[in-house]
Amino acid sequence: MTAAILTNNLTKQYGTLTALGNLDLQVRQGSIFGLLGPNGAGKTTLIRILTTLMRQSSGEAFIEGNDTRSRGRDIRCLIGVVPQENSLDRYLTARENLELHARLHKMDAARYRQRIDELMELMGLAGRQHDFPDTFSGGMQRRLVVARALVHQPRVLFLDEPTTGLDPQSRRSVWEYIRSIAGSMTIFLTTHYLEEAELLCDRIAIMDHGRLIAQGTTQELKARLSGDTLYEIEFDGETERYAALLKNMACIRSITVKGAVVNVGLEHWECLSEVVSALNGAPVRRISLRERTLEEVFISLTGAGVRQ
Known part of the structure; x- marks a missing residue:
């Protein structure tokens, strides 16, 4: 170089x-x-x-x-x-x-x-x-x-x-x-x-x-960030109900709800098939992989505290 x-x-x-x-x-x-x-x-x-x-x-x-x-x-x-x-x-x-x-x-x-x-x-x-x-x-x-x-x-x-x-x-x-x-x-x-x-x-x-x-x-x-495989699931109604259903699944390690979107962290991506099966018949608008962001890398390395 x-x-x-x-x-x-x-x-x-x-x-x-x-x-x-x-x-x-x-x-x-x-x-x-x-x-x-x-x-x-x-x-x-x-x-x-x-x-x-x-x-x-x-x-x-x-x-x-x-x-x-x-x-x-x-x-x-x-x-x-x-x-x-x-x-x-x-x-x-x-x-x-x-x-x-x-x-x-x-x-x-x-x-x-x-x-x-x-x-x-x-x-x-x-x-x-x-x-x-x-x-x-x-x-x-x-x-x-x-x-x-x-x-x-x-x-x-x-x-x-x-x-x-x-x-x-x-x-x-x-x-x-x-x-x-x-x-x-x-x-x-x-x-x-x-x-x-x-x-x-x-x-x-x-x-x-x-x-x-x-x-x-x-x-x-x-790639330095390890952890769950993250997916976003957007519902067209009854979000809280299905979030509660997902929360009880063994393969889901983390879950957050924001409006109509539920973010789930899976143990590994193969768990997605279990999630899809559990949501059979649910009003799902989309399921998408959420890519890690550069901001997450930055915060993980430098911390979340405000600097003077």
């Missing part, structure tokens, strides 16, 4: 507090990599080190083979960053914000003008490019921040919670664009929207208390 991002025993300490502890990470070139974790897990510290805004206490970190401790200027030419905050210049128009970014990267004027035209059109901002960001909606500002990070065509794009605060339409617009550029650059994504990570990412890492506690594809992470 050719690694676009590589860390070895990466550690960051603030006095007696260990924000990152001996973190080993590899992100394949051209992939979309998701980093999940509760508040205070160390995600922001990691991104600051990888984007050369902070130095580690020990260990190594490389971006496209460049050491973050000695090749910061080279790394900053290679990366694009979408921070959590909309750090736009309010005294510049949307287009001028992008032009300033291009000039800081010493792009040729003819090249960056064409590039900005393309991005403005792609982000649906062409008609507002001469307006000031303060007149934009939150979703439009967020799309402008993403466009700014892409002006110089980075090889590695860091997206730190890029869709926080966006309405569903704007979120889906950002998702679609991220999918469209997958493969042409490496994308490193942090998010609290677990469905976002599941939809977009090739691989996902979950961290807590400064350490990686799980890595893999979505399916690999879900």
Whole structure:
């Protein structure tokens, strides 16, 4: 595997507090990599080190083979960053914000003008490019921040919670664009929207208390969860009656009722035939396997308590 991002025993300490502890990470070139974790897990510290805004206490970190401790200027030419905050210049128009970014990267004027035209059109901002960001909606500002990070065509794009605060339409617009550029650059994504990570990412890492506690594809992470085989049974009436019937069956290990839907946990999937037989003649609308969710994996690994 050719690694676009590589860390070895990466550690960051603030006095007696260990924000990152001996973190080993590899992100394949051209992939979309998701980093999940509760508040205070160390995600922001990691991104600051990888984007050369902070130095580690020990260990190594490389971006496209460049050491973050000695090749910061080279790394900053290679990366694009979408921070959590909309750090736009309010005294510049949307287009001028992008032009300033291009000039800081010493792009040729003819090249960056064409590039900005393309991005403005792609982000649906062409008609507002001469307006000031303060007149934009939150979703439009967020799309402008993403466009700014892409002006110089980075090889590695860091997206730190890029869709926080966006309405569903704007979120889906950002998702679609991220999918469209997958493969042409490496994308490193942090998010609290677990469905976002599941939809977009090739691989996902979950961290807590400064350490990686799980890595893999979505399916690999879900496979870590053991327990009952879960089915949803939706009734067209008499739900409580049939829930009571199912509760007394030996092969059912757990049962919950929510409206017209009964969720049952079976000892093994072969028990389903016993359930179907027991419900012969019942007003069943559907029986479906309930797949484990990434949220269940996340909660099982990091706990359900609220973090400060």
